[in-house]
Amino acid sequence: MATFSGATTHEPQPTAASAQPLPGGIWAAVRQRVAEPPVTNVQVFTIPHERGVRPSEEQRLWTILRERTNPQLYRPHAIPDVAADPVVEGGQTYYIVRTPQGAYIRLTEAQHEVWRAMDGTRTIAELGLDAFRRHSLILPIGELVATLKAEGLLLDKPVGVYRAINEALARGTTRTWGRRIRRVLTGATLTLPGIDAFYSAIYRWGGRLLFTRVFAVLASIIALAGIIAFGLAMSSGAETYEVIRLNGSVTLGLAALWAVTLLSFVIHESAHALAVKHFGRTLTRGGVMLYYGLPAAFVDTSDIWRSPRSARIIVSAAGPAADLLVGSLAAIAAYLTPEATIGAIAYKLAFTSFVSSVFNLNPLLELDGYYILVDLMRMPDLRRQALAYVRGPLWDKLGAHLRMQSMHWMRCTSRRPQATTVNLDERTLPFSRQERVFALYGAATALYTALAIIGAAWFWRAQILEPALELLRGVWWQQVIGALLILIVVLPAVAAVLLALWEAGQTTVGWLVRRGYGRQPGLLSAFGVLLAISASLAVLATQEGGWRWVGLALGPALWIVALNALLAVRPYYRGAAIYPAILALIATTALAGLAGIARMLPISPGIWVMLDGLAFVGLLIAGFTALLDVDLRAAPLRELLGTAVLLMAAFAIGGAALFSAQAVYPTAGALTLLITAAPAYFGALALALLLQHLFGLADSRMVWAWALLWAGVLVKTAGYIADLHGRGLALDVLGSGLWATAWLVHLATLRHLTLSEFRWEHIPNMSESDRLARAFQLTYHGCYEMLHSVYGERRARALDDRMDILAATADWDVTLDHERARIGAQVRTLPIAEQGARFAEVLRYIVAEIEQIAGAAFARRCIQAAYDALPWPERETASRLCFPDTPWARELSSSFGDIRAARLRLLRQVDIFLNCDDGELEALASSVVEQTCAVGATVLQSGAPVPGIWIIEAGEIIARRGGRIVAELHRGDVIGVEEVLGGKPCLYTYRATVASSLLYLPADEFFRLTAERAPHAADGMESVEVLRLLERVPLFADLPRNTLRGLVAIAEQRTYPARTVVVRQGTPSGTFFIIRKGIAAVVHREAATNGAPATTRPIARLGPQEFFGELELLRNAPPVASVVALTPLTVLALPHAAIQALVHSDGGVSRRLERIGSGRLKALEGAERGR
Known part of the structure; x- marks a missing residue:
């Protein structure tokens, strides 16, 4: 089944099951079905009705809930009056169905028949059994129903809860607004009524002649002659054959070019429309749209999906063929009339038509050529894949x-x-073959995209922007045309580029943070500086040539990236003393970006110089407010001398700017010269004022970002003075590059606040009070170290000084000395609840002081990181006794819950804990200790005693014996359990191949838990063996581990002596058997006929890992053969309901079961024929 025209096929995922007690879902439904008594022909449900006893409302509610949550009991109802067209491809018949949303899905014959049978009276299970009886196929009915429901082909409509939540979360964000604007610019449509009737009339009144062989031959001859004529016209060099100008006029040339371009679009789409009508299909809509800011015609040809593949190829090829034909006719006319105006217009039409034909036939773009290619190769999703x-x-x-x-x-x-x-x-x-196709097509597409971007930039500059600017220099009506051209074409394109740069900045920061580069700001800074210098040198080399526009555009683009990053940084500093400086820097960045955009436009240089000067005013304000956050009394003398030197140097820089302004504007007055030179003086002052802030961050992660910002101010100041002489473009690009790098590094550093480098030692056998005190001490230590790491020693010392004053004033009996927290004897004698409240009070003040120093967002992230770094037992104790009394308790408890849930999910995946209930798993989770292993570290040495059990949480551990690798262990695998249970030394050497995270449970703690709080923790080995058996059964080989655990939970082990009948022919068992040990025989008893005695024929012998009972399930009828134990037999018994649930939820199981069952049916029929 396939879905076309951008519609989505929703495939349900296999339902996961875990250890007992199992959650709801399929396995809950299976257990319910197994527990229910078998339904007989006696209709006992009529008795309560006859007696007048009705179920209560509560019983009815739970009955409805059980029915609604059990997928097997769902009764799908197809919407009426939906047409389905048969299409034969590759010898198979498919049905193409148009959904109410306008998409198309393809169904096989069996799927189509099942869909038609969905009348609201049959359950999914009944539909599946009926399909098997009719077609001998086990269809994934669940997948089919999910797809039909998502596409609106069932009366029940999909709710889309998660889609609505994501849309609500994204509503109002800059990215959402950017996408809306871009969607308007690239896809706004105006639908015209009656499109289908219009083209139907054209087809009837002669359009059908365009699809005859005679016309195809004639069109081929015209195309060949047209291409030759176009080549001769281009090589002639005549002024008539120009694309932009007409009779020497750019205005007339652009008007003519636009007219013939629109004509070409209309002809192209009309060819598609007539081809659709040729195959008897419907044009659902058509009209005019904005295609990247340019008007274009469109028709919706998606109804052709109801036709065979050859028809789709012809419809896709009709548009480029029409372009080629029209272009050829126009080229011939242009060649025959070289001196006439009509010849010049015809040449423009030929040019646009040939270009359109080439572009549309390019298979690397999602245009006609691409759709032709995917239809030829039968790979409908080639580009994305x-x-x-x-x-x-x-x-x-x-x-x-x-x-x-x-x-x-x-x-x-x-x-x-x-x-x-x-x-x-x-x-x-x-x-x-598929991988080679993907590699070749994907690489070619990526290369073409890069070249197309470069070509498009050149074309827009040479063919759109420069003619528009030339029009602005003409008479008034030409200026109006030029202004409209810029407003309608240039500005939408610029807006699209700016939005793309905005999203690129957000994507870049996200990429850096996800890969952990926030912990390496020096590396990011070096890379950004290298890029900025390279861009500046490139601008310096090209600023005198035709590529000067690249430098003019690069500066504003970098300012926009910087503004995006700075706006993302701003929330982190809300509430901090430096927050006003951040706001001033935002204004500076915005004004600098506007100055760069103004510099690109053909306006007076005084405008962008004024905007640039205003940017320096914001920079000066930022310098003063940043200085207010510095304690100058703690600054060393050498730093104060440096600031004083720069303050004196500011006068010299201002004087140099003043003399430069006087040299450039010799006739300007004194006030004008002072205003012109003032921004350079402001920049030099800002450098002096920001220097103290930079010194205060010298030993922090943030020093790289602020150093880049300081260097950007220095370059920008020098660039302003150079701009007075018209030679500052390269410096402007370098300054904007440094500025953008500074804020990207700043944001990446702030978004990567972790205490992963801290690994507190786990101390066992602590009292609850000692563990609570240790949790408080480690939390304060983490907050202090985080502040010190990100913002340096001076700000951490400021926190220590302020907390000393608060501790003495509030009489907490808690002493905070740098990163250490000492708890007095008075606090330790308090009840444990009061101790928790005292620690919570201190932490509230700590977080409040950090907010004043570094901002509210940083303070929240800081306390969260310190909490996350706590050892598990301390974290659990603090979450109960301390953090509930803090204002950020909800955030921490949510995080703790997420971590706890993840830890419990991991323990549920561990085989030896398969039989543990949730309470036992929680006891285990509270006792494990987190450990990390570096690359190459040895976890356990061969021959050494095993002190405990390790559970792999992340990473990879290899097991070696001698020089041979015997196993690779990953998440959920366990080291040491057999040795601990058996009291044996380690058999293998375990070593980490990558940095890995492990959970360690000491052996003494494990045995204590198994004796007291988790008695089933050691009972999982038997379940592990059953799980391994299921994994070796081919029918279940590809099932997820969680699904197999669900089967283990409901499987029943049975043993039978030799010569015991396990399944009797004709007697329903309702059970699916898997042989664990022993041999069984399948025999078929043939009834006596025509006086011949009854006989029994052997059909097959079954051994370990083989199964029986599937034919009873597939046929929904009593067994057609008996199964007898030839040796003592041990089997796993699974109810048919469980296998039936797998069949409906997993297409792979259904196909494998169908294949095996069909083979056994054929073997049985062969035995009957050989009778």
Whole structure:
């Protein structure tokens, strides 16, 4: 089943099950169905009705809920009067259905029949069984119903809860507004009524002649002649054959070019429309749209999906063919009339038509050529899949191939010892045909996109912007045309570019943070400075040529990126003393960006110089407010001398700017010269004022961002003086690049606030009071170290000084000395609840002081990071006794709950804890200790005693025996459990191949828990063996581990002596059996006929990991054969309801079960024929 025209196929995921007690969902429904008594022909439900006893409202409610939450009992009802057209492709018949949303889905014959049978009276289970009886196919009915419901083909409409939540969260954000504006600029439409009737009339009155063979031959001859004529016209060099000008006039040339371009669009879309009518399909809509700011015609041809593949190819090719034909006719006319105005207009039409034909046939763009290609290759989602493959899997596979070749070379040269067991990695397999297609198409598309962006920038500058600016220099009516051209075409394009840059800034910061570069601000700064210098040198090399516009555009683009990052930084400093300086810097960045945009426009230089000067005013205000956040009494003498020197140097810089202004404007008055030179003086003053703030951050992570900002101010000041002489473009680009880098590094650093480098030691056997006190001490230590790391020693010392005063004033009996917190004897004698309240009070003041120093957002992140770094037992104790009394308790408890839930989910995945209930798992989660292993670190040595159990939370651990790798362990795998339970030494050496996170449970603690709080923690080995058995059964091989755990939870182990009948022919069992040990025989008893005695024929022998009972499930009828134990037999018994739930939720299980069941039915029929 496939969905077309941008519609989405929603595929339900397999329902996950976990250890007992299981949550709701499929397994809850299965247990309910198993527990229910079998339904017989006696209609006992009529008795209460006859007696007048009705179920209570509560019973009816729970009955409705059970029915609504059980997918097998859902009764889908298809909407009426929906047409489905059969299409034959590749020897198979499909049905194309148009959804109410206007999309198209493709159904197989069996799926179409099931859809038609959805009348609201049959359940999903009944529909699946009916489909199996009719077609001998097990269809994934659940997937089909989910897709039909999502596409609006069922009476029940999808709710879309998560989509609505995401839309509500995104509403009002800058990204959402940007996408709305871009959607208007690139896809606003005006639909015209009666499109289908209009083109139907054209087709009837002669349009059908365009699809005859005679016309095809004639059009081919015209196209060949037109291409030759166009080539001769271009090579002639005549002034008539110009694209922009007409009779020497740019105005007339642009008007003519626009007219023929619109004509070309209309002809192109009309060709598509007539092709659709040729195949008897409907044009759902058509009209005019904005395509990247330019008007264009469009028609909706999606109804052609109801036609065969050949028809779709012809419809896609009709548009470029029409362009080629019209362009050829126009080229011939232009060649025959070289001196006439009509010839010049015809040449423009030929040019636009040929260009349109080439672009539309380009398969690297999602235009007609692409759709022709995907129909020919039968790969409807080629572009998205190819680009996704090129972005990630291709490089992974190339890297795997290189590593494999390197290992092979090292073995051949004897540089590596022979080891070995190497796990099969599918990335080392040869490239398949599909992968080669994806790689080739994706790489070509990426390269073409880059070249197209460069070409588009050149075209817009040479063919759009420069003619528009030339019109602005003409007479009044030409100025009006030029202004309209800029307003309608240029400004929308500039807006689209600015929005793209805005999103690029947000995406860049997100990428940096996700990869952990926020912890390496020096590396980010060096990379940003290198890019800024490279851009400045490139501008310096091209500013005198035709590429000067690149430098003019690059400066504003960088200011926009910086503004985006600065606006994201602003919330972090809300409430801090430096917050006014951040607001002033925002104003400075906005004014500098406006000055850069004004510099690109053909207006008086005084305007952008004035805007630039105002930016320096904001910079001066930022310097003064930043200085107010500095304690000058604590500053060393050398730093104060540096500030004094810069203050004196500011006068010299201002004087240099004044003399430069006088040299450039010799006739200007004194006041004008002072105003012109003042911004340079302001910039020099800002450098002196910001220097103290920079010194205060010298030992912090934030020093890189503020140093870049200081360097950006220095370059911008020098650039302003150079701009007075008209030579400051390169310096402006360098200054804006440094400014953008500064705020991107600033934002990345603030978004990566963690205390991952702190690993507090786990101390066992502590009292509740000692653990609470230790939680408070470590939390304060974490807050202090976070502030010190991000903002330096001086701000951390300021926190210490303020807290000393508060502690003495409030008489807390808590002493805070740098990162240490000492608790007095008076506090330790208090009841534990009062101790928690005292610690909460101190932490509230600590967070409040950090807000004053670094901002509210940083303070919240700081306390959150300190809380997250606590050892698990301390965190659990503090969450109960201390943090509920703080104003940020909700945030911390939510985070704690998320971590706790994740930890519990991990323990549920561990095989040995399979039989533990939630209470036991919580006891285990409270006792484990977090550990980290660096790359190459040894967790456990072979032959050493095993002190406890390790559970892998993240990373990879390999197990070695001698020089051979015997296993690779990942999340959820366990180290040491068999040794601890058996009292044996370690058999393998375990070593981390990547930085890994482990949960450690000491052996003494494990045995204590199994004896007291988690008695089932050691009972999971039997369940593990059952789980491994299910994984080896081919029918279940690809199922998720959680689903298999659900089967383990409801499986029942049975044993049968030899010669015992396990399943009797003709007697329903309702059970699916998997052989664990022993051999069983499948026999078929043939009834006596025509006086011949009854006989029993052997059908098959079954051994471990094989199963039986599936034919009873598939046929929904009593067994057609008996199964007898030939040896003592141990089996796992699963109710048919469980297997039926898997069949309806997982298409892979249904297909495998169908394949195996069909083979066994054929074997049974063969035995009957051989009778």
